Amino acid sequence: QSENVLGYFVNVERIPNSCSHPPNYISLKDRKILVNLSMAYYRLNISAYNEAGESPRAIYIVPEFPVTDLPGQIHVKSQGTNAVVTWTPEYNPKCFVVDWGTSKENMHMKIITTATGNFTLDSFQPYKLYKIMVHASDVCQCESFIRHEETFGVTHFYFVEGVPRTGPANVTILNITKHSALVKWTEIAAEDRWGFLQGYRISYTDSSRKKSLAVTLNASTTSYHLTGLKEKTTYRVQISGFTNAGEGPLTVSQPFSTPKYGTVEPLCICITQHES
Numbered sequence: 001q002s003e004n005v006l007g008y009f010v011n012v013e014r015i016p017n018s019c020s021h022p023p024n025y026i027s028l029k030d031r032k033i034l035v036n037l038s039m040a041y042y043r044l045n046i047s048a049y050n051e052a053g054e055s056p057r058a059i060y061i062v063p064e065f066p067v068t069d070l071p072g073q074i075h076v077k078s079q080g081t082n083a084v085v086t087w088t089p090e091y092n093p094k095c096f097v098v099d100w101g102t103s104k105e106n107m108h109m110k111i112i113t114t115a116t117g118n119f120t121l122d123s124f125q126p127y128k129l130y131k132i133m134v135h136a137s138d139v140c141q142c143e144s145f146i147r148h149e150e151t152f153g154v155t156h157f158y159f160v161e162g163v164p165r166t167g168p169a170n171v172t173i174l175n176i177t178k179h180s181a182l183v184k185w186t187e188i189a190a191e192d193r194w195g196f197l198q199g200y201r202i203s204y205t206d207s208s209r210k211k212s213l214a215v216t217l218n219a220s221t222t223s224y225h226l227t228g229l230k231e232k233t234t235y236r237v238q239i240s241g242f243t244n245a246g247e248g249p250l251t252v253s254q255p256f257s258t259p260k261y262g263t264v265e266p267l268c269i270c271i272t273q274h275e276s
Contacts, residue, residue: 005049006049006050007027007048007049008028008030008049009028009045009046009047009048009054010025010026010044011025011026011044011045012035012042012043013043013044013045014041014042014043015040015041015043015104016041016099016101016108016109017109038097038133038135038150038151039064039065039070039133039154040099040151041061041064041099041104042061042062043060043061044060044061044062045057045058045059046058046059061104067154070151070152070153070154071090071153072087072152072153073088073153073155074086074087074134074152074153074154074155075155076132076155076157078124078159078160079120081124082121082122082124083120083121083122083124083157083159084118084120085118085120085121086117086118087117087118087134087152087153088117089117089136091136093136094113094140095111095112095136095137095140096111096119096134096135096137096152097110097111097134097135097136097149098110098112098119098132098133098134098135099131099132099135100123100131100132101130102129102130108123111140125159126160126162127160127161127162127194127195128159129156129157129158129190130157130159131155131156132154132155132157134153134154135149135152136149136152137149137150158195161243161244161245162194162195162243162245163194163242163243163248164188164193164240164242164243164248164249166192166249167239167240167248167249167250167251168185168186168187168222168239168241168251169185169186170185170186171185171239171251171252171254172184172185173237173256177258178229178258178259178261179229179230179231180225180226180229181225181226182223183202183223183226183237183239184223185222185239187219187222188248193241193243194243194245196243197241197242197243198242198243198244199216199219199221199242200216200217200219200221200239200241200242201214201215201216201240201241201242201247202214202215202217202224202237202238202239203237203238203239204226204235204236204237204238206233206234206235207233207235207236219241229258231258231259231260232258232259232260233257233258234256234257235255235256235257235258236253236254237253237255237256238251238252239251
């Protein structure tokens with residue numbers, strides 16, 4: 001029914017927003033709008049109107065922007081039950097806006113109007129990954145700074161790091177030969193890491209338990225080629241992840257057996273008959 005539409009109402013809502021009153025609506029005739037946003041979370045509420053009234057709202061969550069080419073670095077460290085955020089501003093804006101939380105549904109916000117390069121944050125829990133963003137703005141009135149803030153820096157932080165709660169998933173053994181095998185797995189899910197994942201350890205032991213080896217790999221690796229295996233031998237493989245706090249639990253033991261003979265390549269024998 002676009003032919004009956006007279007225009008559109010749009011409001012840009014920051015997540016979170018500590019302002020006590022809702023933002024003003026923008027009235028448009030066109031079906032597009034260009035807004036300059038910081039890297040904070042935003043929700044757009046869009047409705048159409050005509051002489052009969054206003055339509056229900058359509059809600060659009062602005063996707064997260066990739067963290068690239070930001071002007072500053074943020075450093076965070078635990079201090080008692082709080083965390084201290086420090087940064088070095090390139091200039092002194094009228095205010096800074098700090099966001100911190102585990103997701104857009106659980107963010108806290110604070111406007112800092114004093115000239116400072118540090119700020120103390122609270123409401124942290126152990127073993128959870130927090131996103132911390134610092135934005136600068138030269139317009140600090142609550143109703144208007146949203147459109148003028150610029151992201152200074154973004155970082156991630158664990159208030160307390162723990163060991164991974166689980167090992168990697170979907171461990172499989174492929175391409176088994178007399179002396180080698182390929183181990184593949186799925187990385188540990190972010191919510192199960194409980195710290196910054198530093199890497200994985202693969203342990204494998206033969207059936208006689210005479211040979212047991214462990215290999216340490218970086219966190220971006222999700223496969224490893226086992227070599228130097230004995231033919232006609234059963235091995236068991238287990239994998240764990242580790243953070244700065246230590247090593248997590250091993251996966252369930254995955255058995256596999258190497259064959260006695262290697263892979264036989266097909267042989268083609270061609271017989272040509274000659275006429276006498």
